[in-house]
Amino acid sequence: MKLSEKAEEVLEALWVAVEEDGQAFLDPEKMGFPADDPTYRELTGHALIEIRQGMVYFRPEGREEGKVTIRRHRLAERLMMDVLNIRGDEGEYKACQFEHLLNEGADVKVCTMLNHPSTCPHGKPIPPGECCDQARAQGDLGIVPLTEFKSGQQGEIAYIQTEDNKKMQKLMAMGVLPGNRIELVQAFPSYIFRVGYSEFAIDTNLAREIFVRK
Amino acid sequence: MATSSTTQPEAPRTEGSVKRVALVGNPNVGKSVLFNALTGAYVTVSNYPGTSVEVSRGNAVIGGQTWQVIDTPGMYSVHTITEEERVAREILLKETPDVVIHVLDARNLERMLAMTIQLIEADLPVILVVNIMDEAERMGLSINLELLRQRLGIPVIGAATARKRGLDEIRNAVAAYGRKPVNTFNYSRLLEHDIAQVTQHMSGSYIMSPKSLALLLLQQDEEITALFKEWDRDGYAALAEKVREITFERRESFHMDLSMERKDIVRKLIKDVIVAPEKRVITLGERLSTLAVRPLTGVPLLLIVLYFGLYKFVGGFGAGTLVDLLETQGFKEHFNPWITGVIQSLIPWVIIQELFVGEYGIITLGIRYAVGIILPIVATFFLFFSILEDSGYFPRLALLVDRLFKYIGLTGRAVIPMVLGFGCSTMATMVTRTLETTRERVVATLLLALAIPCSAQLGVILALLSRVPGALAVWGACLLLLFIVVGFMAARVLPGDTPMFYMEIPPMRLPQLSNVFTKTYTRMQWYFMEILPLFILASVLLWLGKITHFFPLIVRWMEPLMAAIGLPKESAVAFIFGFFRRDYGAAGLYDLQEKGLMDARQLTVAAVTLTIFIPCVAQFLIMKKERGWKVASTIGLFVSLVAFGSGYALNKLLLITGLLA
Numbered sequence: 113m114k115l116s117e118k119a120e121e122v123l124e125a126l127w128v129a130v131e132e133d134g135q136a137f138l139d140p141e142k143m144g145f146p147a148d149d150p151t152y153r154e155l156t157g158h159a160l161i162e163i164r165q166g167m168v169y170f171r172p173e174g175r176e177e178g179k180v181t182i183r184r185h186r187l188a189e190r191l192m193m194d195v196l197n198i199r200g201d202e203g204e205y206k207a208c209q210f211e212h213l214l215n216e217g218a219d220v221k222v223c224t225m226l227n228h229p230s231t232c233p234h235g236k237p238i239p240p241g242e243c244c245d246q247a248r249a250q251g252d253l254g255i256v257p258l259t260e261f262k263s264g265q266q267g268e269i270a271y272i273q274t275e276d277n278k279k280m281q282k283l284m285a286m287g288v289l290p291g292n293r294i295e296l297v298q299a300f301p302s303y304i305f306r307v308g309y310s311e312f313a314i315d316t317n318l319a320r321e322i323f324v325r326k
Numbered sequence: 327m328a329t330s331s332t333t334q335p336e337a338p339r340t341e342g343s344v345k346r347v348a349l350v351g352n353p354n355v356g357k358s359v360l361f362n363a364l365t366g367a368y369v370t371v372s373n374y375p376g377t378s379v380e381v382s383r384g385n386a387v388i389g390g391q392t393w394q395v396i397d398t399p400g401m402y403s404v405h406t407i408t409e410e411e412r413v414a415r416e417i418l419l420k421e422t423p424d425v426v427i428h429v430l431d432a433r434n435l436e437r438m439l440a441m442t443i444q445l446i447e448a449d450l451p452v453i454l455v456v457n458i459m460d461e462a463e464r465m466g467l468s469i470n471l472e473l474l475r476q477r478l479g480i481p482v483i484g485a486a487t488a489r490k491r492g493l494d495e496i497r498n499a500v501a502a503y504g505r506k507p508v509n510t511f512n513y514s515r516l517l518e519h520d521i522a523q524v525t526q527h528m529s530g531s532y533i534m535s536p537k538s539l540a541l542l543l544l545q546q547d548e549e550i551t552a553l554f555k556e557w558d559r560d561g562y563a564a565l566a567e568k569v570r571e572i573t574f575e576r577r578e579s580f581h582m583d584l585s586m587e588r589k590d591i592v593r594k595l596i597k598d599v600i601v602a603p604e605k606r607v608i609t610l611g612e613r614l615s616t617l618a619v620r621p622l623t624g625v626p627l628l629l630i631v632l633y634f635g636l637y638k639f640v641g642g643f644g645a646g647t648l649v650d651l652l653e654t655q656g657f658k659e660h661f662n663p664w665i666t667g668v669i670q671s672l673i674p675w676v677i678i679q680e681l682f683v684g685e686y687g688i689i690t691l692g693i694r695y696a697v698g699i700i701l702p703i704v705a706t707f708f709l710f711f712s713i714l715e716d717s718g719y720f721p722r723l724a725l726l727v728d729r730l731f732k733y734i735g736l737t738g739r740a741v742i743p744m745v746l747g748f749g750c751s752t753m754a755t756m757v758t759r760t761l762e763t764t765r766e767r768v769v770a771t772l773l774l775a776l777a778i779p780c781s782a783q784l785g786v787i788l789a790l791l792s793r794v795p796g797a798l799a800v801w802g803a804c805l806l807l808l809f810i811v812v813g814f815m816a817a818r819v820l821p822g823d824t825p826m827f828y829m830e831i832p833p834m835r836l837p838q839l840s841n842v843f844t845k846t847y848t849r850m851q852w853y854f855m856e857i858l859p860l861f862i863l864a865s866v867l868l869w870l871g872k873i874t875h876f877f878p879l880i881v882r883w884m885e886p887l888m889a890a891i892g893l894p895k896e897s898a899v900a901f902i903f904g905f906f907r908r909d910y911g912a913a914g915l916y917d918l919q920e921k922g923l924m925d926a927r928q929l930t931v932a933a934v935t936l937t938i939f940i941p942c943v944a945q946f947l948i949m950k951k952e953r954g955w956k957v958a959s960t961i962g963l964f965v966s967l968v969a970f971g972s973g974y975a976l977n978k979l980l981l982i983t984g985l986l987a
Contacts, residue, residue, distance in 0.1 A: 298619055
């Protein structure tokens with residue numbers, strides 16, 4: 113099933129309204145195009161939604177499709193930010209265009225490359241796909257930024273991901289090198305970690321760039 | 327800070343015969359302690375990274391010969407990033423020391439050996455001092471120094487310099503130093519190939535080995551690149567081209583690859599050298615540390631420390647009891663009447679008598695302020711401060727406030743100059759050097775000039791205002807508000823990003839009393855020597871102004887200004903004093919209060935205005951030195967305006983609300 117871009121946007125909006133904002137339906141007014149727009153006909157034609165008294169409701173199949181669509185959107189956002197380093201409105205805009213390409217298995221590849229992220233850059237959850245469930249089942253939760261650790265948790269440094277060479281060197285000078293053991297001592301108000309017998313304090317921005325294996 | 331008079335910050339080219347030994351290493355490993363032990367001088371030693379921001383030099387007789395010992399700021403790697411690191415490497419590059427002592431922390435041998443490798447690789451005459459052995463042993467670590475010596479091929483000495491352990495061995499090693507065949511460490515074939523590609527374009531003989539220079543070039547070290555431009559005028563183009571080629575090829579991860587290769591070399595080096603206990607030993611210091619860094623316990627701890635240390639000890643005991651004893655009983659009741667009698671009987675001319683013992687007399691005012699009021703306050707403050715410094719509390723405070731400081735364009739790192747500012751803003755302005763970006767340095771300099779009272783001022787104000795309920799709170803709230811508002815605005819106005827925060831957290835240590843006292847004494851001496859001439863000068867100027875009737879004129883000119891902020895005209899005197907030094911102005915305020923010239927509202931307004939008011943001459947000069955005259959004068963002007971503006975606003979506010987009435 114290949115939906116138009118507009119139809120995917122309706123599904124996403126409906127999914128957010130129902131699943132995250134706890135509403136029963138979506139008011140088509142909010143989409144900016146009226147209820148008699150052909151987009152809705154396309155969706156009802158696929159038996160994904162139904163329109164009652166002018167409001168948009170999910171059909172069971174539509175709910176599933178909406179979840180997959182929102183997942184693609186949020187993965188695209190992550191890709192823009194984490195890998196391509198395109199942030200802000202620009203990133204958002206590019207993500208909106210890019211998400212429509214993430215079908216037919218492309219989403220699985222991107223999700224795996226991003227190491228099955230659980231939240232989008234705005235902190236909203238990314239609905240897990242099959243690939244995520246599989247990875248979890250294999251116990252390979254993989255590599256997470258230090259910010260995901262809990263106080264007292266230990267791990268091994270996997271890699272440092274930063275654009276800034278100086279930052280990289282700072283971190284390396286602190287002994288933050290792949291393969292070293294690291295223990296998160298405290299996470300608030302600053303991150304304190306221990307490598308060897310030294311303790312260092314860093315801010316969230318730096319902590320986000322240290323990736324650790326649990 | 328190198329504030330001791332026995333050390334010279336500038337680089338003197340000593341006569342050729344004097345040999346030189348340079349101390350290098352990571353921050354907070356005890357280089358300055360070793361420097362002090364070798365030279366018998368005193369440079370400030372504390373328990374936080376970045377205590378020394380300047381190079382210090384001193385002489386020592388080692389093995390019957392005079393050596394110049396050079397203490398350097400800490401550096402993490404031969405490839406430098408920050409300002410102090412550059413200063414340290416400068417010594418290695420420009421001064422060709424005869425011996426380089428690499429001091430490192432035994433507990434972090436593995437991490438810090440990476441730099442030893444770099445120094446050996448650079449063909450520098452290295453001695454390795456594995457310091458802080460005592461703490462390592464307490465943690466159950468055992469280190470086979472003999473094995474390490476064999477593998478490194480250089481002298482390796484275990485020491486605990488703060489406990490005077492290992493000093494003789496270090497001296498012997500320096501005296502007996504002979505250049506040995508250098509042990510070179512081999513990198514992977516790929517990297518060695520890249521290095522060879524670069525070194526083949528080097529023709530001269532350099533201070534460091536071509537190999538280490540090649541690596542620095544490949545790390546795109548700006549300073550080294552610039553040096554090569556100077557050294558190899560002809561060959562530079564080819565060299566630069568090669569470097570560009572390789573750095574582009576390996577752009578993905580050169581720094582990381584190099585660090586990983588060095589880590590591997592170190593791992594092989596320390597195999598069987600360190601034996602760590604199965605279970606980490608948790609020391610008492612670590613438990614205390616946990617209390618200090620958790621917000622839930624850390625904030626109350628901070629308040630307790632401030633209450634007892636600052637309010638009770640400095641404000642109550644120093645500015646209260648001691649000042650009372652020295653100033654009121656010592657000077658006013660006994661010394662001044664006596665000296666006035668003596669001077670009057672010695673010098674017949676009233677005018678000259680006035681110079682020494684008059685209203686603004688050098689002895690009755692200048693010396694009385696300096697010795698009777700400032701000295702006891704500064705002494706108690708520095709004592710309190712030194713204890714905190716040596717315990718390792720400040721880096722913990724830094725991480726507690728980092729999040730908040732980000733709002734005012736600073737990182738937690740700026741806590742150290744800020745708290746130092748409570749001691750003496752002049753000193754603190756110098757320490758802003760340890761901050762990463764110019765933007766941060768400017769914000770910190772501004773806030774230091776504006777909202778941070780120095781110890782003498784603080785002491786006097788604590789003592790004065792604590793007599794009036796609520797006044798201290800109003801004063802504190804005003805400064806805090808100003809600190810936040812001005813910082814917040816400066817962060818918006820000044821260009822640039824908020825830099826990252828990172829800081830090594832040294833272990834909590836029990837302060838060594840001997841160091842605490844020496845440090846307090848050195849700082850007091852330095853402070854006193856700095857203020858005394860200015861206080862005397864101020865007395866002379868005031869006397870001159872008085873006999874030429876110029877001074878009353880200025881006071882009259884300032885009257886409208888004083889009236890505008892609701893102060894009696896006599897308080898103009900304190901403000902004129904304040905021009906000379908902040909603490910002098912505060913002492914003037916103390917005098918006014920003694921005379922009963924001010925009510926609670928006026929006292930509070932005066933205290934706030936004086937605290938904010940322009941920085942003293944010394945601080946202004948340092949600001950000019952560190953930030954340039956443009957920034958310095960802008961800050962000076964801004965601060966003066968804000969001072970009177972806030973004084974005016976506060977006065978009105980207090981009048982309207984009837985607070986403190």
